[in-house]
Amino acid sequence: xxxxxxxxxxxxxxxxxxxxxxxxxxxxxxxxxxxxxxxxxxxxxxxxxxxxxxxxxxxxxxxxxxxxxxxxxxxxxxxxxxxxxxxxxxxxxxxxxxxxxxxxxxxxxxxxxxxxxxxxxxxxxxxxxxxxxxxxxxxxxxxxxxxxxxxxxxxxxxxxxxxxxxxxxxxxxxxxxxxxxxxxxxxxxxxxxxxxxxxxxxxxxxxxxxxxxxxxxxxxxxxxxxxxxxxxxxxxxxxxxxxxxxxx
Ligand SMILES: Nc1ncnc2c1ncn2[C@@H]1O[C@H](COP(=O)(O)OP(=O)(O)OP(=O)(O)O)[C@@H](O)[C@H]1O
Ligand SMILES: [Mg+2]
Numbered sequence: 001x002x003x004x005x006x007x008x009x010x011x012x013x014x015x016x017x018x019x020x021x022x023x024x025x026x027x028x029x030x031x032x033x034x035x036x037x038x039x040x041x042x043x044x045x046x047x048x049x050x051x052x053x054x055x056x057x058x059x060x061x062x063x064x065x066x067x068x069x070x071x072x073x074x075x076x077x078x079x080x081x082x083x084x085x086x087x088x089x090x091x092x093x094x095x096x097x098x099x100x101x102x103x104x105x106x107x108x109x110x111x112x113x114x115x116x117x118x119x120x121x122x123x124x125x126x127x128x129x130x131x132x133x134x135x136x137x138x139x140x141x142x143x144x145x146x147x148x149x150x151x152x153x154x155x156x157x158x159x160x161x162x163x164x165x166x167x168x169x170x171x172x173x174x175x176x177x178x179x180x181x182x183x184x185x186x187x188x189x190x191x192x193x194x195x196x197x198x199x200x201x202x203x204x205x206x207x208x209x210x211x212x213x214x215x216x217x218x219x220x221x222x223x224x225x226x227x228x229x230x231x232x233x234x235x236x237x238x239x240x241x242x243x244x245x246x247x248x
Pocket of ligand 2: 067068069113
């Protein structure tokens with residue numbers, strides 16, 4: 001894996017070279033309350049966060065603090081109980097469903113805590129999926145270049161079970177980047193990985209951030225991972241507090 005790989009992929013894949021490439025995300029007074037019968041869990045209580053275009057932010061917090069909840073709200077996959085999530089200044093939930101899906105597909109790339117790979121598809125077929133869904137031309141060629149950009153040119157026809165954890169994480173990254181998003185959201189991208197492989201994935205995220213101006217938000221309980229972000233925000237019991245900023 002080298003910087004050259006990602007650079008060449010961004011030349012192939014990105015037609016946006018301007019500073020407006022990265023997406024901005026704003027969380028405004030957000031509450032998320034889960035209701036299961038009589039039981040209510042307040043997962044976020046009045047969270048505020050401004051992430052500017054091109055930032056690399058890590059969200060840290062203990063297990064159960066609300067990280068994945070925030071993640072799914074930022075990804076537009078769930079609705080806040082109160083408050084707003086804005087991407088590039090547009091309130092996600094106020095958009096009609098079709099527009100919201102298009103915005104999600106075109107601007108937001110995600111990798112999930114539990115992994116996004118379909119076990120019965122090869123690495124190549126997994127990466128082809130999001131490209132097919134968005135109706136991109138030359139799906140096969142693009143998927144091959146994406147996998148090449150994450151250093152997996154030799155593993156195109158392997159299924160997830162035949163790949164190491166780090167390789168699977170890289171396929172997931174290639175999928176998240178398929179539609180050339182403005183923000184990459186990664187929930188525990190290095191969760192199950194050994195230290196060295198985790199550092200490799202982290203380096204790739206850094207390259208994407210620096211070389212493409214992609215906004216990167218990682219959610220993690222791993223302090224070593226968080227330490228490499230430009231800014232760290234902590235969630236404690238559903239509330240967000242700045243932990244460290246580049247200018248601090
Ligand atoms: N779908 C749901 N229904 C009910 N409660 C939920 C749901 N999802 C999360 N919760 C609760 O909301 C709180 C926050 O959960 P969340 O998954 O956001 O934590 P997390 O910080 O991502 O934890 P971890 O580090 O273990 O992944 C927890 O108390 C959890 O039990
Ligand atoms: Mg989580």
